[in-house]
Amino acid sequence: MDWKIVVVSIILLLNAASTSSQSLAKPGCQEKCGDVNIPYPFGVGNNDSDCFRDSHFHLVCNTSYGHPVLLGSPRGNIPFRNISLEGQTTVHILIAMDCYNQSGRTYDGFQEIDITLAKQFSFSSTRTKFTAIGCDTKAYMSSSLLSGDSFASGCISFCTSDETLINGSCSGIGCCQTSIPNGLHTFNVSLSSFYNHTDSLGFNPCSYAFLADQDWFNFSSSDVRDLRSRLPVRYDGATVTPVVLDWVIPDDNCTYAIKNRTSYACGENTYCSDSSNPTGGYNCHCKQGYRGNPYLPQGCQGDDGDLS
Ligand SMILES: *[C@@H]1O[C@H](CO)[C@@H](O)[C@H](O)[C@H]1NC(C)=O
Numbered sequence: 001m002d003w004k005i006v007v008v009s010i011i012l013l014l015n016a017a018s019t020s021s022q023s024l025a026k027p028g029c030q031e032k033c034g035d036v037n038i039p040y041p042f043g044v045g046n047n048d049s050d051c052f053r054d055s056h057f058h059l060v061c062n063t064s065y066g067h068p069v070l071l072g073s074p075r076g077n078i079p080f081r082n083i084s085l086e087g088q089t090t091v092h093i094l095i096a097m098d099c100y101n102q103s104g105r106t107y108d109g110f111q112e113i114d115i116t117l118a119k120q121f122s123f124s125s126t127r128t129k130f131t132a133i134g135c136d137t138k139a140y141m142s143s144s145l146l147s148g149d150s151f152a153s154g155c156i157s158f159c160t161s162d163e164t165l166i167n168g169s170c171s172g173i174g175c176c177q178t179s180i181p182n183g184l185h186t187f188n189v190s191l192s193s194f195y196n197h198t199d200s201l202g203f204n205p206c207s208y209a210f211l212a213d214q215d216w217f218n219f220s221s222s223d224v225r226d227l228r229s230r231l232p233v234r235y236d237g238a239t240v241t242p243v244v245l246d247w248v249i250p251d252d253n254c255t256y257a258i259k260n261r262t263s264y265a266c267g268e269n270t271y272c273s274d275s276s277n278p279t280g281g282y283n284c285h286c287k288q289g290y291r292g293n294p295y296l297p298q299g300c301q302g303d304d305g306d307l308s
Pocket residue numbers: 047055
């Protein structure tokens with residue numbers, strides 16, 4: 001019995017070594033921007049470089065902010081924090097804020113935010129929640145669907161004391177949350193108050209609203225006093241939250257895309273899956289027993305490659 005266990009663990013070690021040494025970028029292309037990996041089909045470089053699949057996946061590693069920042073579409077101002085080959089990426093998105101003092105609104109931060117993603121990205125409905133924080137807070141989100149129809153949703157939070165707030169529980173007292181539908185590319189977030197925070201200024205001068213990775217955000221009673229101090233800041237100093245986006249190879253679906261071997265995104269030893277988003281698109285995956293980057297032309301390599 002014992003020798004089997006030893007053999008298995010040696011194989012696992014070899015695999016771990018071969019995976020970590022394998023580049024996920026195209027040969028000769030930049031693999032990282034700061035601490036963020038850039039796996040193909042994403043890439044940085046000149047417009048005519050072949051480091052990225054096409055302009056949809058062209059990112060910029062901007063070093064003029066003191067540290068390298070990986071920025072992407074559509075306005076080139078969304079920082080990418082990491083990119084997974086499972087078809088997700090974490091980006092930083094601005095939060096909305098509405099702050100008051102005794103004289104009224106203080107115009108600190110953005111009361112309204114509009115976010116538009118390029119078509120190969122959509123907000124992950126399974127990972128993202130719309131969250132509002134405050135005790136005199138009306139938070140509203142609106143968006144348009146693929147059909148052209150629009151919808152709006154949101155939540156309201158009102159409270160008269162910070163003693164009723166519960167750490168770890170965003171359930172309506174000082175913090176409220178709603179889900180978002182699948183496949184959205186655009187979002188408007190808007191915040192307002194009922195009474196200019198007049199009754200809550202002492203413990204809650206600001207309302208906040210944002211989209212965020214639900215696994216990342218955990219409400220704390222101190223957030224109604226000052227949420228901003230514990231959130232990340234963007235390259236330009238603006239307050240942001242991490243948001244998970246789904247990404248796809250846009251336009252096509254598997255059945256259609258596989259017919260043109262020149263434009264098909266999936267390399268050797270891979271399979272294709274259609275996106276569940278209404279906008280379509282597809283993703284590539286390594287076949288079982290294979291590893292690597294399924295989007296590179298050479299695709300995925302066999303797990304036993306090092307032993308044969
Ligand atoms: C690179 O391509 C982008 C969009 O495709 C375009 O806006 C930009 O002007 C191009 N830059 C150069 C130097 O051609």
